[in-house]
Structure formats: structure tokens, C-alpha cells
Amino acid sequence: MGLAKALYVGMSAIQRHMDMEEAERYLMGWSPEEEAAVLEEHLLVCASCRRHLSSTELYVSSMSEAAAVSARTRFTDYGNWQLLKLLAVAGSLAALVLSGLLAAWYYGSGAGR
Numbered sequence: 001m002g003l004a005k006a007l008y009v010g011m012s013a014i015q016r017h018m019d020m021e022e023a024e025r026y027l028m029g030w031s032p033e034e035e036a037a038v039l040e041e042h043l044l045v046c047a048s049c050r051r052h053l054s055s056t057e058l059y060v061s062s063m064s065e066a067a068a069v070s071a072r073t074r075f076t077d078y079g080n081w082q083l084l085k086l087l088a089v090a091g092s093l094a095a096l097v098l099s100g101l102l103a104a105w106y107y108g109s110g111a112g113r
């Protein structure tokens with residue numbers, strides 16, 4: 001690929017508007033690194049996507065608020081104790097997964113060679 005072509009592709013990636021899915025991925029922190037970088041550069045130059053993103057942000061936060069409300073409802077249904085047990089199990093599972101990931105990363109990165 002020539003330089004001019006590469007520049008053109010890079011520019012068009014930045015000039016392309018983000019769609020709903022990309023905006024949601026970005027807000028949830030799920031975008032791959034390159035995608036997030038392109039979206040951020042695009043946001044610098046595009047007011048309409050900034051508006052779009054802030055309205056999506058409202059939507060996302062209202063969704064998580066709704067989830068929090070239903071969690072509170074479950075809290076009263078199950079009673080404090082059962083929810084605490086559930087949280088403890090979820091917490092230890094998360095710790096297991098995390099330490100597994102860390103170990104995989106540590107050995108995968110070639111440390112100790």
C-alpha cells in the first residue's frame with residue numbers, strides 16, 4: 001500500500017461517523033484499542049458524533065440505573081443474607097478468573113525466559 005493510499009484510508013476511518021454499536025462499545029469500554037483511537041480522533045473533529053455519544057451515554061447510564069433498581073428489588077426479595085452469599089461466591093469466582101488470566105498473561109508474555 002502506498003503512502004497516499006494509507007493516508008487516505010486513515011483519513012476516511014477518522015471521517016467516518018460512528019454508528020450506534022460503536023458508540024455503545026466505546027462507552028462500555030469494550031472497543032478494541034485501534035477502534036477506540038479512531039473513534040476518539042473522529043470525536044475531536046465531529047460535533048454531531050459528540051452529541052450522538054452523549055445521548056448514548058445517557059441511554060447507557062439509564063440502562064445501568066434500571067439494572068441497579070432491579071438489583072435492589074431482588075435484594076429485598078432474597079433477604080440480605082442470601083445476596084451476601086451470592087456476592088461472596090461471585091467475588092471468589094471473579095478472583096479465580098482474574099488470577100488465571102494474570103498467570104496466563106505472565107507466562108504468555110515470556111517472562112522467566
Ligand SMILES: [Zn+2]
Binds near residue numbers: 016017018042047049
Ligand atoms: Zn461523526
